[in-house]
Amino acid sequence: MRKTARFAAVAMAAALTLSACGSDEGTDEGTDNGDAPTSDIKVGMAYDVGGRGDQSFNDSAAAGLDQAIDEFGMESQESEAEDGEAESAREERLRTFADAGYDPIIAVGFAYAASIGKVAEEYPDVHFAIIDDSSVEADNVASLVFAEEQGSFLVGAAAALKTETDQIGFVGGVETPLIQKFEAGYVAGAESVNPDIEVDVTYLTQVPDFSGFADPAKGKTAAEGMFDNGADIVYHAAGGSGGGVFEAASESGNWAIGVDSDQYNTADPSVQDSILTSMLKNVNVAVYEYLSQVNDGDFPSGVTTYDLEVDGVGYSTSGGFVDDIVEQLDELKQQIIDGEISVPTAP
Amino acid sequence: MTNLDPRLQKIGLGLLAPVLALVLAFLITSLVLVLAGDPVGEVWSTLLGVPAERNVANILNNATVLYLSGLAVAVGFRMNLFNIGVDGQYRVAAFVAAVVAGEAWLPGAANTVLAILAAMLAGAAWAGIAGVLRAKRGVSEVISTIMLNFIATGLVAYFLRRVAVREEGSNDIGTKEIPEGSRIPGFQIGEGSTTEVYGFIFLAALAGFTYWFLLNRTRFGFDLRATGKSTTAAVASGISVTRMTIVAMLLSGAVAGLVGLPLLFGDSYSYGSTFQSGLGFAGIAIALLGRNHPIGIAIGALLFAYLDEQSNPLQILVGVSPDIVAITQGVIVLTVVISYEVVRRYGVRLEQHAVARALEAGRPTAGDKEEEARA
Numbered sequence: 001m002r003k004t005a006r007f008a009a010v011a012m013a014a015a016l017t018l019s020a021c022g023s024d025e026g027t028d029e030g031t032d033n034g035d036a037p038t039s040d041i042k043v044g045m046a047y048d049v050g051g052r053g054d055q056s057f058n059d060s061a062a063a064g065l066d067q068a069i070d071e072f073g074m075e076s077q078e079s080e081a082e083d084g085e086a087e088s089a090r091e092e093r094l095r096t097f098a099d100a101g102y103d104p105i106i107a108v109g110f111a112y113a114a115s116i117g118k119v120a121e122e123y124p125d126v127h128f129a130i131i132d133d134s135s136v137e138a139d140n141v142a143s144l145v146f147a148e149e150q151g152s153f154l155v156g157a158a159a160a161l162k163t164e165t166d167q168i169g170f171v172g173g174v175e176t177p178l179i180q181k182f183e184a185g186y187v188a189g190a191e192s193v194n195p196d197i198e199v200d201v202t203y204l205t206q207v208p209d210f211s212g213f214a215d216p217a218k219g220k221t222a223a224e225g226m227f228d229n230g231a232d233i234v235y236h237a238a239g240g241s242g243g244g245v246f247e248a249a250s251e252s253g254n255w256a257i258g259v260d261s262d263q264y265n266t267a268d269p270s271v272q273d274s275i276l277t278s279m280l281k282n283v284n285v286a287v288y289e290y291l292s293q294v295n296d297g298d299f300p301s302g303v304t305t306y307d308l309e310v311d312g313v314g315y316s317t318s319g320g321f322v323d324d325i326v327e328q329l330d331e332l333k334q335q336i337i338d339g340e341i342s343v344p345t346a347p
Numbered sequence: 348m349t350n351l352d353p354r355l356q357k358i359g360l361g362l363l364a365p366v367l368a369l370v371l372a373f374l375i376t377s378l379v380l381v382l383a384g385d386p387v388g389e390v391w392s393t394l395l396g397v398p399a400e401r402n403v404a405n406i407l408n409n410a411t412v413l414y415l416s417g418l419a420v421a422v423g424f425r426m427n428l429f430n431i432g433v434d435g436q437y438r439v440a441a442f443v444a445a446v447v448a449g450e451a452w453l454p455g456a457a458n459t460v461l462a463i464l465a466a467m468l469a470g471a472a473w474a475g476i477a478g479v480l481r482a483k484r485g486v487s488e489v490i491s492t493i494m495l496n497f498i499a500t501g502l503v504a505y506f507l508r509r510v511a512v513r514e515e516g517s518n519d520i521g522t523k524e525i526p527e528g529s530r531i532p533g534f535q536i537g538e539g540s541t542t543e544v545y546g547f548i549f550l551a552a553l554a555g556f557t558y559w560f561l562l563n564r565t566r567f568g569f570d571l572r573a574t575g576k577s578t579t580a581a582v583a584s585g586i587s588v589t590r591m592t593i594v595a596m597l598l599s600g601a602v603a604g605l606v607g608l609p610l611l612f613g614d615s616y617s618y619g620s621t622f623q624s625g626l627g628f629a630g631i632a633i634a635l636l637g638r639n640h641p642i643g644i645a646i647g648a649l650l651f652a653y654l655d656e657q658s659n660p661l662q663i664l665v666g667v668s669p670d671i672v673a674i675t676q677g678v679i680v681l682t683v684v685i686s687y688e689v690v691r692r693y694g695v696r697l698e699q700h701a702v703a704r705a706l707e708a709g710r711p712t713a714g715d716k717e718e719e720a721r722a
Contacts, residue, residue, distance in 0.1 A: 028529040041669070044663070079662040082669065086412075087487030087614055088405045089659065095401075096659045110518035111621045122541050142515070175504065176620055198437035206504030207520075208438070229651035301517070 014109075033267035037073035037143025041294060044077055044102030046125050047110030050214055051080030056239040056260050057283060061108045061131065063261075072295045077102060081111065083210060090115040098123045105293055106287060107131070110178060111315050116141060127299040129290050131283060132178060134303045143303040144286040148178070148186030149343045150336050151279040152235070154329050158277055158315065159233040160197050160324045162255065167198040171219060173212040173238030173243055175203040177346070182237035182259070184277070184347045192341070200226050200334035207224025220244030227252045231300055233276060235259070242308070246271035255321075264318035266346030277317040285312060310339045348428025353701075359592045360694045367686040369496035372679045379674055385667045393665050394657045395677075400537035402656050403712040404544045407536075409652035410645070411548045411609045412623075416630025416638055417644040418558055419470075423488075424455025424639050425562060426595035427575040430632035432477055434604040435499030435625025440470035441607025442503045442522070446510060448611070451522030459612065467606040473499065474600025475593065482592040497629075507618070531612040546612035554602060555641040571595060603627065638687070652677060 043067055049286050052062045056079070068074055077100075079093050090112055097105045098119065104127040113133040120138045121127050127140050134143040159168045170186050174180040183201055190197050202222050205211030212218060219241030223234045227248060236245040236259035242259060249256035249292050250271040258264065258278030267275060293300050306312020314333075317323065335341045380387045398406060416433055423430035430436075444466035446548060451458050477495060480486040503619060511520035533543030562568035574581040574591045606626055607618075633651060637643030654676055658669035 003506075047710060076664070077663055079659065080669075080671075082658070086409060086610070086623045086655075088408060088653070091542075092402070092405060093659045094662070096663045100663060102663075113519055114515055114615075114621070132518055135514045135519075142703065145516075174712070176518060177513060177520060206500055207507070208622060209500050209623040 030144065031338070034320060039073045039075075039295065041072070041104075042075045042077070042102045042293065043068070044094075044097030044100075044105040045079070045104065046090075046097065046107045046112065047078065047080040048082050048111060049081045049210060050240065051347075054240050055266055056215070056242070057281075058279070059107055060261050060283035061106070061287050062284075064284035065106075065291070066297070067284065068291035069221060069290045072291065074291065074295070078163070078172045081109075083149065084208065087114060094119040094128070095122070096125045100240055103127055104129060104290075104299065106290070108283075116244055127294070129287075131286065137302075139301050140299070142290060143282075144290060145303060145305050146281050146282055146283075147305060147307035147313055147343075148181045148237075149188075149345050150308045150344060151315060152182045152237075152279060153184030153189035153192070153336065153341075154308075154315045154333060155277055155279045156186035156191075157193045157332050158189075158322050158325060158329055159186075159235060159255075159257060160190040160193035161328060162322070163167070163197070163231075163233050164192065165230050165232045166196065167200070167229075167231045167278070169200040169223070169231040169234035170202070171222045171226075171234055171238050172201070172203040172237040172242075173236075173241055174205050174210050178206060178238050179203070180347050181345050182235075184344045186235055187347065188344055189293070189332070198231075200229065200231055202226070204238055212241060215241045216244035218244065220248045223248035223256070223306055224252070227254050233257065237279075239309055245273075249274040258316075262316040262318050264316060266332045272319065275319060275321075277322045278318075280314045282312055282314075287328075308333055356611075356697070360690055361699075364685065364687045366680065368682040370687065371682040372373075372675065375589070375678045375682070376671070377687065380667075380671065381396065383668075383671075385671070386665065390667055393660055394654070394672075395658075398653070400540040400655060401542040402537055404540055404542040404649060406505045406618050406649065406652045406656050407544045407548060407612070408542075408609065409604050410534055410605060410648040410657055411545055411551045412626060413553050413629055413633050413648035413651055415554060415609070416488060416604045416626045417633030417648055418554060418641070418668070419628075420600040420604065420627075420630040420634040420646060421639040422558065422602055423595060424634055426571050426591065427577050428592065428595055428599070429489050430474065430477070430492055430596065430599045431489055431493050431602075431631070432474060432499075433599070433625070433630050434469040434625065435492070435496035436473045436600045436603035437606035437627055438503055438622075438624065439499045440466040440604035441611055441622065442507065442618045443469040444604075445522040445525070447530055448563060449617065449665040451526050451529060451605055455528040459525070459531060462525075462529070462612075463608060464662075466608055468604070470601045470603040470604025471597045474596045474603060474670070478596025478600075481596070482589040483558040488596065494580065507620075507644040511619075519621055521622075523617065525612065525616045529612075530610075533613050545609040547609035547613055550605070551609070554605060555645065559603040559641045561705050584625070603630075606630070614633040619640065632676065635680055636683050650679070 026335045050058050052058055064096055069076055088160045090275045094105055094115055107130045110133040112130055116128050119137045120141045129142040131144045134145045170183050172183055187199050190199055204218045214215050219238050224247040226234050233255040235243055236242040237259045246267050255276040256274050258275050261282045264272055264275045377387050380390055389590040420430055420431045444462040447465045448458055448462035453461055477491040478489045480491050482490045484704045492625050510522055512523055531546040533545050535543055574586055574588055578588055633644055636647030654672050658672040660669050662669045
């Protein structure tokens with residue numbers, strides 16, 4: 001018995017410590033320059049798992065916040081979710097912000113949907129915003145959502161135009177309805193260019209295992225499998241796991257497509273030349289625009305959809321690898337904006 | 348200490364271990380804070396601050412869940428089985444319960460009872476696979492339960508997608524909501540608290556009592572503990588080890604089946620992609636902290652729940668990474684195991700000294716008696 005206990009203790013401690021090392025802390029006090037603009041608005045930022053520094057979704061939201069802080073001199077405090085935490089932990093995070101006088105409070109990620117609904121009711125005078133969810137209806141809640149399928153449609157078309165093997169791939173981080181939107185758009189875009197194209201689809205993990213968003217090794221293995229299988233372009237919607245997809249593309253001399261931000265600029269320089277384009281999901285724009293309205297004394301509520309029309313989503317041209325097809329892509333983009341093409345949101 | 352009444356000495360030693368562990372954990376965590384350049388004083392005053400009423404409710408709720416998880420692991424520990432699979436078992440069970448309760452084949456409370464039984468059965472069945480493999484084929488339950496955790500994840504994800512309902516505009520998927528009549532109502536502590544304590548807390552306490560009674564007051568419990576202490580001795584006294592292994596795993600799994608239910612019946616009312624995960628692993632730490640004793644496990648669960656609850660204020664009010672909470676928890680588990688071992692050895696040495704002295708002192712006494720008898 002004691003042996004079991006000792007072994008278990010060591011294993012537990014190792015697991016706890018390792019998980020503690022996994023994420024970087026990211027508390028930013030804002031910049032305190034003498035001549036910087038000042039504002040008495042205190043923004044509470046509740047990130048999803050990974051928080052600031054995930055090189056992906058959370059970082060994009062953080063960039064929007066930073067821009068607002070620089071321009072308006074707002075104060076801010078940040079907090080991030082832990083993997084596998086209780087619903088009550090999310091609620092408590094929002095309540096702690098509200099009690100400490102933070103207003104507005106921005107929740108980054110659909111996991112906060114239920115807690116926002118509950119806490120917004122308890123604090124009717126505090127303003128909330130949630131990214132990637134539009135299921136909460138309240139006067140003090142703003143929902144910021146994106147047409148990920150539209151941006152994915154364009155990079156899918158780009159992949160179909162660029163492929164030489166008529167076979168492309170999609171690596172999703174975690175199989176959730178949100179990531180399936182990326183898949184649906186990508187496949188539809190590719191098939192709009194070439195109806196016979198073969199699209200391999202895989203997801204790294206299933207809920208409740210959200211490690212698929214933060215495991216480059218899994219991303220690499222999945223992409224390697226696709227390249228070995230004959231695909232020559234792989235699009236990832238896998239957050240931090242995308243780094244592995246880039247590596248696999250770089251090592252095998254194939255292409256990868258980035259996601260969320262312009263990853264040509266943020267990825268490791270050694271894999272830069274393998275990033276064909278990136279599907280832009282401008283969370284930073286949404287956060288910045290929301291805060292700029294708040295700065296003007298107006299707290300928006302209701303659903304705001306960031307789609308191609310308002311440049312909430314799009315594709316990047318850094319590296320110049322898609323310069324030759326920009327015309328075709330922009331034509332498709334216009335057709336989507338005009339409603340001539342309707343992009344599916346589920347595979 | 349050596350001059351004390353042996354009973355007092357035992358109690359003193361029993362208290363010494365946890366106190367030593369907490370002091371050590373406090374020192375080590377402070378050292379980590381200093382190295383990280385964080386404000387040590389502020390962190391401790393926040394971490395050890397008195398929680399508000401709604402936080403007390405959260406702590407009790409979280410502790411209820413952790414307690415059941417610790418209990419499930421402890422059942423295995425008593426039999427020298429290391430059930431790492433509580434994590435998979437509770438997720439399979441919670442999903443089954445959510446589907447059963449959501450379909451509402453029976454009305455009101457009958458539906459709740461049916462769902463709880465279904466959860467216990469599902470948990471037991473999932474753990475039973477590892478039990479049978481261990482008993483019949485000698486497969487280490489550590490390996491098989493880890494593997495079964497992965498299979499559980501895939502299986503539940505597959506079936507969840509089959510039965511899931513999705514709210515308009517939401518990116519979350521979940522099972523059908525449990526009808527209101529089948530939920531387990533909570534209760535409020537204090538005025539104006541927005542969070543209710545789960546009614547399931549009483550069922551958890553009942554589970555703890557049953558665990559204690561079964562292990563310490565029944566023949567079955569004696570057989571189980573005997574097998575855990577020494578298989579050969581158990582076999583010699585006519586206990587079927589194969590049977591005990593399977594039964595212990597089934598029991599551990601059945602308790603694991605309860606782990607997710609306080610959340611299901613008291614909070615989320617459905618099983619979805621944001622259902623709390625990783626509870627089974629926390630249970631291992633808590634069973635260790637509680638030394639497999641039902642009261643000890645409760646104290647461990649409360650301590651962990653308390654620390655978890657303070658991680659948000661730590662981040663938002665002090666600006667320190669919440670990982671310090673995970674570090675503190677890990678350090679406590681280590682120091683508890685180490686200090687119990689140190690204190691045990693110290694106790695053994697004290698006993699040896701006492702026996703030696705008694706023997707030395709005893710020789711002339713025995714002689715005196717003989718002389719008295721002769722006289």
